[in-house]
Amino acid sequence: QLQLQESGPGLVKPSETLSLTCTVSGGSISSSGYYWGWVRQPPGKGLEWVGSIYYSGTTYYNPSLESRVTISVDTSKNHFSLKLTSVIAADSAIYYCARHDCSSGRCKYFDYWGQGTLVTVSS
């Protein structure tokens, strides 16, 4: 069974960089047809797609965050990572990593999710 697990600091200071890693187990991050993505959810609010990456390194980013977001992948460690620079309080959220099913040729849905990790931006 595929499992995803987020890890990283739960507290980040304003203007600093948020860094999270998602470790994939029970399957290979290099499987063709699947991207790997980040979705965030501010406390009590809705879901926002942050970005997605293929094992080759191809990325897609939410245009509203693109200037501050970098997603990378390490196939040797079977994990992918998120960096969000110059964070503000509004970046406080539960950050989920998820598998993005693109096996039909179009990236459709997120079918496997991590449990989520809460990141708070505060001094």
Add this chain to the structure above:
Amino acid sequence: DIQMTQSPSSLSASVGDRVTITCQASQDITNYLNWYQQKPGKAPKLLIYDASNLETGVPSRFSGSGSGTDFTFAISSLQPEDIATYYCQQYDTLWTFGQGTNVEIK
């Protein structure tokens, strides 16, 4: 950007009631729409993909319909375990979620 507008934002219904949620896209997305269920403290779970296809293992009381800009999600007979927030998500151009509909038991 494609905006997704869900309504209502919350609803309260009795066990056994039929519940419907609508999702409107800001432009034509054909049938490129999914529905998720999120229970408190949990990650979202995919229920419906391609507007009307039931994900494997999802009870048949859940259904979806629509195309173009207007979509509907339904629970034919509300069960206590269906208490959750439901989100639509388009995948025509990048990926955008609706703001969610909180379903409660009356």
